[in-house]
Amino acid sequence: MAARASLTESEQAFVLAQRAARLATVNVSGQPSVVPVCYACDGSRFYTPLDEKPKRVAPADLRRVRDIAANTAVSLVIDRYDDDWSRLGFVQVRGQAELLAPGAPGHAEALRLLRERYVQYRTMALEELPVIAITPESVVSWGPALAGNEDAASIWTQPGRGLDFVPLAQHRRSVRAFQDRPVPRAALETMLEAARWAPSPHGRQPWRFAVLTTTVAKARLAEAMGADWQSTLEMDGQPPNIIATRLAKSHERIRTAPALILACLYLEDLDRYPDAARQRAEEVMAIQSLGAAIQNMLLAAYSLGLDTGWMCAPLFSPATVRAALDLNATLLPHALIPVGYMAREPRRRPHRPIDELVVRWE
Numbered sequence: 001m002a003a004r005a006s007l008t009e010s011e012q013a014f015v016l017a018q019r020a021a022r023l024a025t026v027n028v029s030g031q032p033s034v035v036p037v038c039y040a041c042d043g044s045r046f047y048t049p050l051d052e053k054p055k056r057v058a059p060a061d062l063r064r065v066r067d068i069a070a071n072t073a074v075s076l077v078i079d080r081y082d083d084d085w086s087r088l089g090f091v092q093v094r095g096q097a098e099l100l101a102p103g104a105p106g107h108a109e110a111l112r113l114l115r116e117r118y119v120q121y122r123t124m125a126l127e128e129l130p131v132i133a134i135t136p137e138s139v140v141s142w143g144p145a146l147a148g149n150e151d152a153a154s155i156w157t158q159p160g161r162g163l164d165f166v167p168l169a170q171h172r173r174s175v176r177a178f179q180d181r182p183v184p185r186a187a188l189e190t191m192l193e194a195a196r197w198a199p200s201p202h203g204r205q206p207w208r209f210a211v212l213t214t215t216v217a218k219a220r221l222a223e224a225m226g227a228d229w230q231s232t233l234e235m236d237g238q239p240p241n242i243i244a245t246r247l248a249k250s251h252e253r254i255r256t257a258p259a260l261i262l263a264c265l266y267l268e269d270l271d272r273y274p275d276a277a278r279q280r281a282e283e284v285m286a287i288q289s290l291g292a293a294i295q296n297m298l299l300a301a302y303s304l305g306l307d308t309g310w311m312c313a314p315l316f317s318p319a320t321v322r323a324a325l326d327l328n329a330t331l332l333p334h335a336l337i338p339v340g341y342m343a344r345e346p347r348r349r350p351h352r353p354i355d356e357l358v359v360r361w362e
């Protein structure tokens, strides 16, 4: 276990997949103390808030705060125990802690990261409370869960947002602007794993996916779809300035998404019928199933702390999308799913109450 001052990619992925850490501090007479903490990590520093959870003393009198005032050396352990010992792992960070006062550089960003990970913090008034920032000086890790990329998928089995299913479904949003932060490959694999278990007509799994993470592939798709859309908008008689704005926006969305998953319908394994009505029903079932597979992916991503969007543009330019990505003619592009970490909170559209949706219950 060689010590480094920065986290490897698999350590970062592991750290983001866990929910709680143990923070060790020492007091002025060298007496150690360990407390469980909620935390966020921006890839280099760790942040833990002094929050509103019921405590016996005021935040400034907390033992950890007094300890850090006396001695800035701290240690943070993020671990996962599982009775299946092939899934064990821990990351241990030793470093320097400082208190970020409200308004100090980094304080607002730390709160944003913490609120992204813990929905409970979104409604807590943390603005007036300091945040502890920990700058690693040495990082060590151990465990099969951190062994390398091929094993990394297993670390994602613990939900990053720690929500039960209904809150998970309620909190997911269609996000249209992402941070410039890569999506771990393991997360994309977990999304596809979730898709794989969607219900499908006759169990035929009529969906296939193309995953795009390189700048080149994203740009190629954006260019091709943009050209197609431009001709459609011109055909619709839209003014050139509106066309230019809409194209630029769509191009930007595709280019800046850290990862994209193109969801395609695949009808080749479905039953064939002599009459058009049954054939159409068979295809509709496949489309319904593709929607289920996509929703599985969106919720899996959300559970991992990621955000997603949904772009229907490929549905309108299937041949162009296939040509741009060199896809087989049997694949019918339906939806483009951008994946990443939210940069901007989307507008919440009102959702109808249950009694407007259920037309009969007897």
Ligand SMILES: Cc1cc2nc3c(=O)[nH]c(=O)nc-3n(C[C@H](O)[C@H](O)[C@H](O)COP(=O)(O)O)c2cc1C
Pocket: 172, 173, 174, 175, 176, 310, 311, 312, 313, 346, 349
């Ligand atoms: C089939 C389908 C196609 C969609 N296409 C787009 C799209 O092209 N662009 C977009 O910004 N959002 C698109 N959305 C996302 C919806 O706008 C979004 O789900 C809706 O506004 C509700 O917001 P929410 O997902 O945040 O709850 C699509 C959603 C579905 C189900």
